Amino acid sequence: MDMKRERNDADLRPTKGGCVFCGALSTGRSAALSNRGCYCEACYLKSRKQEANASAHAYEGFAEALVAALDLREHETGLHSKRVACHTLVLARCFLSSPEHLRDVYWGALLHDVGKIGIPDAVLLKRGALDEAEWAVMRTHPEAGSRILAPLPALAEAARLVLCHEERYDGSGYPAGLRGNEIPLGARLFAVIDTLDAMTSDRPYRRGVDFDTAKAEIERMSGSQFDPLAVEAFIQEEATLRKMVALKCDAALVP
Ligand SMILES: [Fe+2]
Structure with missing residues (x-):
């Protein structure tokens, strides 16, 4: 079995000890975290969405700050x-x-x-x-x-x-x-x-x-x-x- 195939099969096994966030034993593709265990897919997607929302808020704040700077002029x-x-x-x-x-x-x-x-x-x-x-x-x-x-x-x-x-x-x-x-x-x-x-x-x-x-x-x-x-x-x-x-x-x- 080649390395690529082995990794894909490992991705499809239940996460060891369950998702570090919700404890679910996922049989779907999971995303490994190097030192904390695994996310189930739902928690992984949720965390990515939260990251995206956080960066959108940061940009929104930046845009408002630029407009405030222009307003001073x-x-x-x-x-x-x-x-x-x-x-x-x-x-x-x-x-x-x-x-x-x-x-x-x-x-x-x-x-x-x-x-x-x-x-x-x-x-x-x-x-x-x-x-x-x-x-x-x-x-x-x-x-x-x-x-x-x-x-x-x-x-x-x-x-x-x-x-x-x-x-x-x-x-x-x-x-x-x-x-x-x-x-x-x-x-x-x-x-x-x-x-x-x-x-x-x-x-x-x-x-x-x-x-x-x-x-x-x-x-x-x-x-x-x-x-x-x-x-x-x-x-x-x-x-x-x-x-x-x-x-x-x-x-x-x-x-
Ligand atoms: Fe203009």
Whole structure:
């Protein structure tokens, strides 16, 4: 009998003395622990799930910390980021059901402007309109944001949304001028919500508009700035979004 066959047969024998966690004598494939005995399969899978949940919580905390850091630079950004992350999830649920995919969209929307941490105050906090040179600096923030997240494999999908959040459906956005389905779904959904939030929020220099005015603008830009499917989802979820905008609900829908 060769070594590989012998090991496979050993895996199929009951765990010696039972699972170290639940005591069950498993006849299924078990996972050996070098110095503590064996897990039964159920406890092994459960422990892996707990590890995955713990790392998801750690990343969530990290994402919130980054947004808090950005909020110190530009006070409105943090609240805006939380709102658009929650509201983008309302649209994302029309297309996605996996908690992992929904979490990627949430993190990406939450961190969309994190690259603004690197924009100088003279540009980031300027009250008036930006000139062309200042716009050139401002347009670096999606790439800067995705570079900040690049060392974190668990945030790779979120980093794609961050990189593409200023792209437009008709190809007139930045940094790459992507068009249509070249833009990740999360970023296409986010674009609608970002406009909704920006238009309905007060700014130091203007009052926010009401939901119906923002809705009319979003419908007008369907097929140019926005993916028509994202606008359809917006209309489908109008009642929920209308309430959320009224409440400026900011943290109730994290998956
Ligand atoms: Fe942005």
